[in-house]
Amino acid sequence: MLPRTRAPVVALAAAVLGLIGLLGLSLWLGLKPLLQDQHLPVIIGGPFSLTNHRGERITEKTFLGKPTLYFFGFTHCPEVCPTSLMEMTGLLKELGPDANRINAVFVSLDPERDTKTLIATYLESFDSRIVGATGSAEEIADIARKFRVYYRKVEEGENYTIDHTATIYVMDREGGLAALIDYKEDQASALRKIKRLL
Amino acid sequence: MFAKTFWTAFIVALIHLPGGAYAHDYRVGDLIVYHPWVVQPPNGTSVASGLLTIENTGKISDRLVSVAIEVAGKVEIHSTVVSEGVAAMRTLKEGVEIPAGASVELHGSRHLMLMELKRPLLLDETLQGTLTFEKAGTLQVEFLVESLSMKNSHPGHRLKKTP
Numbered sequence: 322m323l324p325r326t327r328a329p330v331v332a333l334a335a336a337v338l339g340l341i342g343l344l345g346l347s348l349w350l351g352l353k354p355l356l357q358d359q360h361l362p363v364i365i366g367g368p369f370s371l372t373n374h375r376g377e378r379i380t381e382k383t384f385l386g387k388p389t390l391y392f393f394g395f396t397h398c399p400e401v402c403p404t405s406l407m408e409m410t411g412l413l414k415e416l417g418p419d420a421n422r423i424n425a426v427f428v429s430l431d432p433e434r435d436t437k438t439l440i441a442t443y444l445e446s447f448d449s450r451i452v453g454a455t456g457s458a459e460e461i462a463d464i465a466r467k468f469r470v471y472y473r474k475v476e477e478g479e480n481y482t483i484d485h486t487a488t489i490y491v492m493d494r495e496g497g498l499a500a501l502i503d504y505k506e507d508q509a510s511a512l513r514k515i516k517r518l519l
Numbered sequence: 520m521f522a523k524t525f526w527t528a529f530i531v532a533l534i535h536l537p538g539g540a541y542a543h544d545y546r547v548g549d550l551i552v553y554h555p556w557v558v559q560p561p562n563g564t565s566v567a568s569g570l571l572t573i574e575n576t577g578k579i580s581d582r583l584v585s586v587a588i589e590v591a592g593k594v595e596i597h598s599t600v601v602s603e604g605v606a607a608m609r610t611l612k613e614g615v616e617i618p619a620g621a622s623v624e625l626h627g628s629r630h631l632m633l634m635e636l637k638r639p640l641l642l643d644e645t646l647q648g649t650l651t652f653e654k655a656g657t658l659q660v661e662f663l664v665e666s667l668s669m670k671n672s673h674p675g676h677r678l679k680k681t682p
Contacts (some may be wrong), residue, residue: 343681352615396561399632400599401606403561407667442563471605480634487606504601 363461365490365498369464371428374441374453380497388499389424391490393470395431396443397480401487403446405504408511409489410448415512419519420450428464429455430472430485493518543663546580548655549577550617555648556663557588557633559640567640569594569631569648569662573615574622582653583625584614589647592635599628608632614653640664 359471366381368449392409406427413420427444429435432455440453444488465472472485489502491514500514530670544554555571569588575581586594596615601610617623625631645661652658 326569396564397566399560400608400630401601403558403667405563439563443561446561470561477610482608484607486604487601488604503604504606
């Protein structure tokens with residue numbers, strides 16, 4: 322039996338200890354996900370929402386179930402983009418009937434100039450299976466961030482050009498990154514990267 | 520000397536390979552311009568790239584300073600560098616040097632950029648162009664419009680292709 326005078330002190334001490342415990346627990350719970358995040362691998366790809374060249378809404382789910390090639394560029398690009406899309410066209414041709422078992426997507430990094438109509442016209446010059454995609458500036462920024470695509474507008478007098486990642490992303494059926502195809506990579510090597518996923 | 524003659528003959532022979540596109544060259548002073556052509560751009564775009572090779576057979580360096588082509592509101596000399604996966608294109612405001620005794624390809628990383636195209640370009644049509652050199656002066660040439668796939672059959676093309 323405690324003396325009456327000491328009871329409030331014990332109660333106070335218990336309350337303080339309890340509070341410290343509670344603070345520690347909430348701190349631990351708050352920090353836990355952050356600490357775990359450091360061990361997560363870098364994820365490339367993920368959810369996005371864009372408009373295709375036919376004006377339909379497309380998301381990452383549109384392309385799940387088949388391996389998918391993504392190329393990011395813009396139509397006012399005289400050299401790198403037509404070359405890469407011509408190479409994509411060549412890959413689809415070389416794949417023969419297997420080309421129908423993959424998706425190929427051209428994502429515009431120039432939402433300001435690349436309307437869905439312009440992209441539709443532009444893509445007439447390449448394999449008809451290539452899907453064009455554009456969106457609002459925010460939607461483009463979002464997919465670029467998720468694919469770790471670098472792009473930057475560069476003023477060239479009254480016109481502008483865009484510095485951009487010129488790599489073709491090869492994603493697997495589940496939407497995960499499976500391989501990268503470099504600009505002007507040897508066609509045989511690019512084909513092997515795609516065929517591995519079929 | 521022999522080596523140079525050989526390579527010149529080799530390049531000329533390549534250009535004249537049977538089955539290849541119509542080849543043409545132009546001379547002004549000590550400069551020879553081989554096969555100026557424009558890659559037919561994809562539909563709907565108002566830009567295109569122009570390609571050519573310039574050989575300087577003289578002893579003094581020269582410089583291509585400007586280009587005009589009839590259907591383009593503006594033509595610039597560009598350099599595209601793809602480094603660590605990122606493509607960056609810049610205007611070469613000083614033009615391109617054609618060193619004495621050298622052959623310079625504007626075919627790929629360096630190219631002409633035709634802007635503000637006034638109409639779509641048709642395959643096999645020829646476009647009137649003017650090249651201006653710092654020392655040799657101006658030269659009228661015809662740019663032939665060819666398809667992008669022709670890049671594989673011209674010298675200077677760096678695309679590797681499986682047989």
